[in-house]
Amino acid sequence: MRSPDELSEFLRANGLKATPQRHAVFEALHRESGHPTADDIWARVREQMPTISLRTVYQALHDLVDLGEARIVTVGAGAAQFDRNTEQHDHFVCRKCEAIFDVVSSRPRLMSGFPDVADVELPATDGSGPSGARSDVVEPAANFQIETAEVIFRGLCAPCGG
Amino acid sequence: MRSPDELSEFLRANGLKATPQRHAVFEALHRESGHPTADDIWARVREQMPTISLRTVYQALHDLVDLGEARIVTVGAGAAQFDRNTEQHDHFVCRKCEAIFDVVSSRPRLMSGFPDVADVELPATDGSGPSGARSDVVEPAANFQIETAEVIFRGLCAPCGG
DNA sequence: GCAATAGCTAACAAAACTTGTTAGTTGCCA
DNA sequence: TGGCAACTAACAAGTTTTGTTAGCTATTGC
Structure with missing residues (x-):
C-alpha cells in the first residue's frame, strides 16, 4: 500500500490532483475489510470527513480503478464491490x-x-x-x-x- | 429446447401454472440471440402479447432460473443478462x-x-x-x-x- | 509566496434497473 | 364446472449509479 506521499506523487504523475478526498477514499479502501461497496467506503470516509459526497467517493474509486490501483468485483446483482488487491x-x-x-x-x-x-x-x-x-x-x-x-x-x- | 407441451408439463410438475406469459417468455429467451436482458425479452414478447408487463417478464425469467432452465450472467454493471444455455x-x-x-x-x-x-x-x-x-x-x-x-x-x- | 487556471467537489437531479404491493383475473383440480 | 390458489398488470417505490453545474482548491508559472 502506498504511503500518502507516494499516493500524491502517483496521482500527479497521472495528471490528477492530490486532493484530501482522494487520499481519504484510498485509505478507506485499504482499511475496510473484504470487498467494500462505494457506500461502505463513504461511511468510513465520513467518520473523518463528514461533508464528502457519495458522488465524490464514486468518482475517486473509479479514478483508482482507471489507474490500476483497484478492481471492481462483479459477482452478482447489487452494488459494485471494490477490490484493493490488484x-x-x-x-x-x-x-x-x-x-x-x-x-x-x-x-x-x-x-x-x-x-x-x-x-x-x-x-x-x-x-x-x-x-x-x-x-x-x-x-x-x-x-x-x-x-x-x-x-x-x-x-x-x-x-x-x- | 422444450416443446410447448413439454414446458407446460414441466411447469406443472414443479408446482407452477402453465400460463401464456410463461410460454411467451420461454420462447423469446430461446429466439433472442446471445444473452438478452429482461428488457430485450420484454420487447420480443410484446410483439405477440402487447399487454404483458415488464414485471411479469422479470417474474417469469426468475422462475426459469429457479427451475434451472436459465442462468443469469453477471459480467459487469448494467442490466442482468439471461442465458438459456444451462x-x-x-x-x-x-x-x-x-x-x-x-x-x-x-x-x-x-x-x-x-x-x-x-x-x-x-x-x-x-x-x-x-x-x-x-x-x-x-x-x-x-x-x-x-x-x-x-x-x-x-x-x-x-x-x-x- | 501569489495569482491564474484547470481540475475537483458538493449538491441536486435524474437515469437505469429491479422489486414490492395489490386488486382483479385465470389456470387447475376435484 | 365451481372454487381457490396462483398469476398478471398496473402502479409505486427502492436501490445503485451517473449527469450537471456552480463554486472551490491544488497546481504551476512567475
Whole structure:
C-alpha cells in the first residue's frame, strides 16, 4: 500500500490532483475489510470527513480503478464491490452469507500458460448476432484475443459450514 | 429446447401454472440471440402479447432460473443478462463491443477434476472479517466447499479486431 | 509566496434497473 | 364446472449509479 506521499506523487504523475478526498477514499479502501461497496467506503470516509459526497467517493474509486490501483468485483446483482488487491487472483462467493473471499494461486494451477492459452473453443453462441435469430456461428479461437480471465467459485465458506 | 407441451408439463410438475406469459417468455429467451436482458425479452414478447408487463417478464425469467432452465450472467454493471444455455460453459466478454460469447469446453482443459479441486489456496482476504481492520486470515481450503465455478474471459472479439 | 487556471467537489437531479404491493383475473383440480 | 390458489398488470417505490453545474482548491508559472 502506498504511503500518502507516494499516493500524491502517483496521482500527479497521472495528471490528477492530490486532493484530501482522494487520499481519504484510498485509505478507506485499504482499511475496510473484504470487498467494500462505494457506500461502505463513504461511511468510513465520513467518520473523518463528514461533508464528502457519495458522488465524490464514486468518482475517486473509479479514478483508482482507471489507474490500476483497484478492481471492481462483479459477482452478482447489487452494488459494485471494490477490490484493493490488484495482484492476479480469483474469488470465492459464499451462497449463504454472500461474502467474497480472495482465492490466491488458483490461476497457475488451473490454467497452464494463461493468458497465452490459444486453443479454447470460442464461441458457441454469438452475443451480437442478427437480432432475429439465435446465432450458432463458431469462430476460430485464434480470432479472439484473450487479455484477462477471472474465476468465480461459488459454494459454502468455512464459517457457514462448508 | 422444450416443446410447448413439454414446458407446460414441466411447469406443472414443479408446482407452477402453465400460463401464456410463461410460454411467451420461454420462447423469446430461446429466439433472442446471445444473452438478452429482461428488457430485450420484454420487447420480443410484446410483439405477440402487447399487454404483458415488464414485471411479469422479470417474474417469469426468475422462475426459469429457479427451475434451472436459465442462468443469469453477471459480467459487469448494467442490466442482468439471461442465458438459456444451462450446459457447463464459460463466457468471453469483448471490452470494445461488450458482447458476451459462450466459451465451451474451457473448463475441462483449465481445471483438472473440478469441482473436486481440493488444494486451491483460499482465502487471502476475508469478506466478513472484523469491520475495523483488514483480515488476512488464511483458512485451509478443506473448509470451503466449492460447488460451482465460472470463468470470465475478457479481451477483443473477432469482429472487433481481436 | 501569489495569482491564474484547470481540475475537483458538493449538491441536486435524474437515469437505469429491479422489486414490492395489490386488486382483479385465470389456470387447475376435484 | 365451481372454487381457490396462483398469476398478471398496473402502479409505486427502492436501490445503485451517473449527469450537471456552480463554486472551490491544488497546481504551476512567475
